[in-house]
Amino acid sequence: MLEAANLTKKYKGLTAVDSYSLRVLPGRIHGLIGPNGAGKTTVFNMLTSLVEPTEGRVLFRGEPITGKRPDRIAKLGLARTFQNIRLFKELTVLDNILVAAQIHKQYGFFSAMLGLPSYTREEKALHHNAIRLLEEVGLAGLAHHKARSLSYGNQRKLEIARALALAPKLLLLDEPAAGMNPNESMELMGMIRSIRDRYDLSILVIEHDIPFVMQLCEHIQVLNYGQLIAEGNPEEVRSNPEVIKAYLGRSAEHA
Template sequence: MLEAKELTKQYKGLRAVADYSVRIKQGEIRGLIGPNGAGKTTTFNLLTSLVKSTSGTIYFEGKDITGIRPDQIAEMGICRTFQNIRLFKNLTVLENVLIATQINKNYNFLSVLLSLPSFLKEEKRLINYSLEILETMGLLYAKDIKARNLPYGQQRKLEIARALAVKPKLLLLDEPAAGMNPKESLELMELIRLLRGKFKLTILLIEHDMKFVMNLCEQIQVLSYGMLIAEGTAEEIRNNPEVISAYLGRAAEGA
């Protein structure tokens, strides 16, 4: 579904990402791990065109998408969440999701201006779809609550709900379990598996919780200082001497 070849991002004398390559199959859940500053979020920014690469190419479903605009990336079916939550905090939970559905709206300016039946029908469809997503995410109870009033873990879920509203084919999750307790992390793990099946998703995620990554992801890549140092199954990564030295350490023993 997605293939990146030798992606590099250089800021003057600093290489944030160097020659990163990946091939992600449809339906796969893949992890991207590494220590802080390894270049993980920069990689996400390159894949979603929020940052332009210095060199390298990106293909999505066989099409070269290198350098196209972020909104075009989203329209093609690649959507993401952020490490630092970026909700519309003064809007309700439902409004946050509804905003994202507008990328798939099926009406024009005139129908909106005149409140034509076609516009009203489409708005009802988008509202119902948003409510369905909130129900799946366990957030239906909070649809009329302002996003800023949700607990942190629920805000994380709302970010995922908003991404789902775009109807992505490939979903990029940047530290989805950050700030969650072990029970919440386990619930999120099961939820991500459910979302993959229900919405026919392919998922690439960044996460520091090693139990979360090792138990969820079929394939894992490891970055260190912007360079890919390992790729494989959870078992292969857990026992890779270079990965243990660079990142996992004793954390691998409990993962």
């Protein structure tokens, strides 16, 4: 589904990410963890072409996407959320979804201007799909509220629903559980599994909440100081001495 090879990002002599590689398999939930400043968000930004790598390349479904415009990548089926929520806060919850859905519209300018039947049919379909996505994340009852009025947790859910409106094949979630209490995190975990199954998605998650990742993800990578130090299933990663040292600052023998 997604393959990254030798991704490296340097900023004036500082190496933020060094020779990072990744393979995301279809239908799997992958996790990327690491201490603060490990380079996780830089990796996401390179994968989605918000940041151009100094070295390396990214393939999405076999097609090179390094250097492509982010909107082109989204149209190919790769969608993401952001660590800092980026909603259209003065628009309604429903309109946030409809804005994203426009990337796949088929009607042209004149069809919309003249209100032709093709335009009307497609707009109704987009509206129906937007409501369905809001139901999926439990926000249908807030469809006509402004996005800024939502709680923090619900804003996170709306951002995920907006990403789903792009009809992705791969969904990248940047710290989706940030700021959530344990109950909200558990609810989010169930929601992510549900949308993976319902929409036949592959999902890549970066997160500081280690128990969240360990319970949710089937394959996990660990970054530290921009370098990949471990990967495997949750049990393998949990018991890896390098991971213990990175998080606890001491060797496995003393952990």
